[in-house]
Amino acid sequence: MIKTIVLNTFFYCFILLCCRHGARAQAFNAEIINDLVHTKLDISFDYKKCYVYGKEGITIKPHCYPTDSLRLDAKGMDIHKVCVIKGSSMVPLTFTYDNLAINIHLDRVYHANESYTVHIDYTAKPNERKGIRKNEKGIYFINPQGEEKDKPTQIWTEGEPESSSGWFPTIDKPDQKTTSEINMTVPSKYVTLSNGKLVSQKNNPNGTRTDTWKMALPNAPYLFMMAVGDFKIYHDHWRGKEVSYYLDPKYAPYAKQIFGQTPEAMEFFSKTLGVDFPWNKEAAIAVSDYISVAMENTTATVFGNPYQTSYRELADQDYNATIPHELFHQWFGDYVTAKNWANLTMNESFADFGEIIWLEYKYGKDVAGEHLYKGLQEYLRNKRNFGKALVNYNYKVPADMFNGVTYQKGGRILNMLRNYLGNEAFYKGLHLYLTTNAFKNAEATQLRLAMEEASGSDLNWFFNQWYFGAGHPVLKLNYQWDSISKTATVYVAQEQDGQIFKLPLAVDIYSGGKKVRHKVWIRNKNDTLKFHSEIEPDLVNVDADKVLVCQKTDIKPLAVNAYQYFHAPLYLDRFEALEAAQKNQKDSIAQRIIFAALNDPFPGLRKKAIMALDLSDSLMKTKAEPTLAALAQNERNNQARSAALLILARYREPRYLPLFDAALKSESYTVQAAAIFGIAQIDEDKALKTARKFENDNAGELTEVIFHLYAKKADVKDWPYLYRRYTAGTLQEKVSLLSEFTSMMNSVKDPTTTQQGIAVLREMAIKYKTDGLTPYIIKSLDRIKEAKEKQNDSASVEDVINAKKDINMDGK
Incomplete structure (x- = not known):
């Protein structure tokens, strides 16, 4: 699972708050009494009530010792019947249920060489559960009755870390593995996706269809998934295996552009690891309102809103690391699974490492080097990470383990180990680790033993230091x-x-x-x-x-940094030299480095050099201008071109208006945003007229610059567009645009407009109250109140006061 996006600081903090899951965990290896063997589910849905009607046949065997009891996690359900299956008969069993788990008294004592099947008839009510965060439901009904315009009706699940028990009873721990059969009855107009193979589809007389998905190989309960909705399927393949991409029809034309590298990545990882992709298929599905970025469900990876995208948004992506991250999980996390959340590094650090080696293979060492550096900085930025070990039995809840130590630090630790052992020994060790622990669970010690066997080296020092110790040099x-x-x-x-x-x-x-x-x-x-x-x-x-x-x-002296820039081979060699030059721009040696970097072969360093230019120095400003103009006109990388346009805008030279106008023809939203910003520095009225031409087609930075210009102009005629665009936006868009949305309300002297906006903020604050967004909206409401008091708009002031009361009362 990956939860990192390129975000503004505000949204990043919000996502971190969202990712804190519920009940306290036992931070040790809990006693295993029973083992899952097979899970059969018959599922149907009530779209009006947002209920899941389930009939489950769960096959169990005692792990070691005889037992006459079974405990199953089952959160927020009505349990109608519990029976043990005896041939063709069902024998009722006594049980107790506390809304979190079913404790079942079996009909007799069962031994480790015996299996038994329990039937459970239940209703899951995810939206009626109390005291949980939005991302703990397990199953989600999106626009279930079609009341929200332009939003699809979908159902999807999210099981990590222990939320699958929100839609079916199970032993919801990572050290359990089970085969499965999932029968979903859905409206016949919808498509379904689940783990394994679609083995049958049966049309029913009532306009529904029952799809049967079978998973023949065992996987952990948190990796179970279902998705239902109006999806278009793009069929791809790898070595004769099915590879499919499921997308909303609006984005289906871009399926190959979004997910098309999947077969190549499957081939690369299979060859690199010496273990072929171990499952029958790989499917990728992009769903609406997803609560994370992506999730590596076995054979069926779920992606969130950023993967519902067009060719214009794709034009602003230099590369995608999330798709290989989730794919690498099919080996590390799904095929071999962390024994417990304390050892989550065995899943997530490997997936982060998978990003690194894919980028190195596909795009070269500079791209991988930039990714390594940025990930390291993400880990270092959070000072609390310093005190956390990679293997950590001291967590309070499983979500505590989903952090920069497990992800970014862990991936770079594996990269250090690869560098220390060499590729041959390192990948030999990974092959041994995977084949030894296939379809089982593992801890960091098992990785050490595999690496030691492969290399002949004693690696206790490395694992004690980097896996079981905290901090960094x-x-x-x-x-x-x-x-x-x-x-x-x-x-x-x-x-x-x-x-x-x-x-x-x-x-x-x-x-x-x-x-x-x-x-x-x-x-x-x-x-x-x-x-x-x-x-x-x-x-x-x-x-x-x-x-x-x-x-x-x-x-180092600047002269040494200059030598490093021009002679040392790696991205970080040049980056470090450029960093040193950036701090000393009046020095001729520093200028030599910066101007060389403006034409660096790697666009990431070109962009950095552009953004580093100190235009307060008149000589530097004059010297840089021709190069900036050339980059703004001819740069092929959209991120670097956008940077050149933004810096060139600071010259405020009318002679560059044709250059900015030409940039408006780019397919890149980022380049268009920079072009409009550049026009605004010269002719604000023209920029506003230009912005209005893009009202029907904008995203990302282009949306932000339109909002900025409209908020600055504060013309009430622009409010209907801002209102429509804001309310129709994704959650990430709403967060990133919140400041400009608030500024527009502050500036426009129209009570009706202001109160309409206050109602939107009130609704958002209540909806996302348990996820940490509310305090930021309260601050926005306070800004509105202050502005309206100065404007003597007592009605809007009263509206803010009432909105805050409603927000504070909700949930009490």
């Missing part, structure tokens, strides 16, 4: 050259609190036009590294492979 590097002894010295200090790290390092010495690599170890709080060189090195490049999970202060 905080390094400070200083350099000295002794011309008499011809010795280059590097002083390495570990300045972090906590453990001192043992670090194998590659150090490249560049001297006399040659590069010599040295393999060294850092073991102490302060270490001194010495290297002989006949002449003073042009560059001593510590961590030359740029794989360390660390914070680093590397104290």
Whole structure:
């Protein structure tokens, strides 16, 4: 599962709040009394009540010791009947139910060599559950009665970490695995998707159809899924296996563009791991109002709103890391599953690592290097991550484990291990880990044993340090050259609190036009590294492979950074040099680096160089202008071109109006947004007229710039469009546009308009109250109240007061 999106800070904080799941967990290996064997479900739906009517046949066997009892997780249900199946008969069983679990007294004592099947007749009522977050229901009815215009009617499930028991009784733990048969009865106009193979479809007299999906190989309950709706299916294939993409009809024409790399990624991962894709099919489905980004249900991955997209939005994506992330889970998480949430690294760190190796294979080392760096920064940004071990038995709820340690740090730890062992030994170890633990559960220790067997190395130090210990090295590097002894010295200090790290390092010495690599170890709080060189090195490049999970202060003269930019091969080599130059732009050496980076072969560094330009320096501004104009006109990468347009806009030169007008013809929303912004710096009235031409086709930054211009103009005639666009937007859009939406209400002196907007904010605050959005909306309402008090708009002030009362009263 992945929950990281490129977000503004506000929305990022909101998503983190949303991802905190419910009941407290036991942060240890709970005792296993019974094992799941097979799960058969007959499911139908009540779209009006948002109920799930289920009949379940669940086959169980005692794990080891004899037992006469069975506990099943079952959240928010009515349990109508519980029986044990005896041949063709059903023998009623006594049970108790507390709205979270069914405790069943069996008809006799069963032993480990016996299996038994329990029948349960139940109704799941996800929308009637109290005291849970929105993302804990397990099953979701989207626009069930079709009352919301332009929103599809869908049903879909989300089981991680322990929410599948919100739609069927089960032992809802990751260390359980079961085969399955799911029979879904749905309106015949709808398409269904579930785990495994669609083996039959039966038309019923009442206008419904029953689809039967069978999963012949065992997988964990949290990986069970169902989806129902009006989806168009694009059929692809890999080595004769079915690969399918399910999309809303509106986005179906772009199915191949969105998901089309899936077969190539399946081939790459199969060859790399030496284990072929282990399931009968791979399906990807994009659903509406999804509560996360994506989820790796076995054979049927669910994606959220960002994957309901058009070719214009795709034009603004340099690459997609989520699709390979979820696909890699089909091996790491589905085929071999973490034994418990404390070992979630065995699922999510691997999926994050899968992103890295896919990007490296598909797009090259610069793209992978940028992704490595950005992910490391995401981990480092949250200071609380420093105190968390990768394997962590001290969590309170499972959601605590879904963090930057498990994802970004863990993926980069695996990348360090790959670098240390070498590709051959590392992938041999992964192959051994997968084949040894196929269709089973595993912990970090089993990965260590596989890697040790493959490589012949003792890796206790690595796992103790990186898996079971917390934190990361905080390094400070200083350099000295002794011309008499011809010795280059590097002083390495570990300045972090906590453990001192043992670090194998590659150090490249560049001297006399040659590069010599040295393999060294850092073991102490302060270490001194010495290297002989006949002449003073042009560059001593510590961590030359740029794989360390660390914070680093590397104290180098600008001349050395310049040499690093032009001679060291990796993305991060050039990035670090550009960072140093950015801080010293009056220096001629720094300018040389920046202007070289404006034409760097990698667009990510071109964009960084563009955004780094200090236009307050008149000489720099004049010197950069021709290059910026050329990039704004000719740059092929939309992100870099957009950056060039935005910086060029700051020149406020009318002679660039034709250039901005030409950029409006781009298929990229981001480029069009930058072009309108550029026009606005020269002629605001023209920018407003231009913005209105895009009212019927906008997304992302283009929507934001339209809202910004309208809010600044504060013309009540523009309110109907803002209102329609805002209320029709996705949750992410509503959050990102909240400030401009509020500003428009503040500025427009029209009580009817203001009160209409207040009603929207009130509804949002109540709807998302349990998910952490409400405090931000309250702040917006306070801003509106303050503005309306100054305008003597007492009716709108009263509306804000009443809205806040309603928000505070809701749920009490």
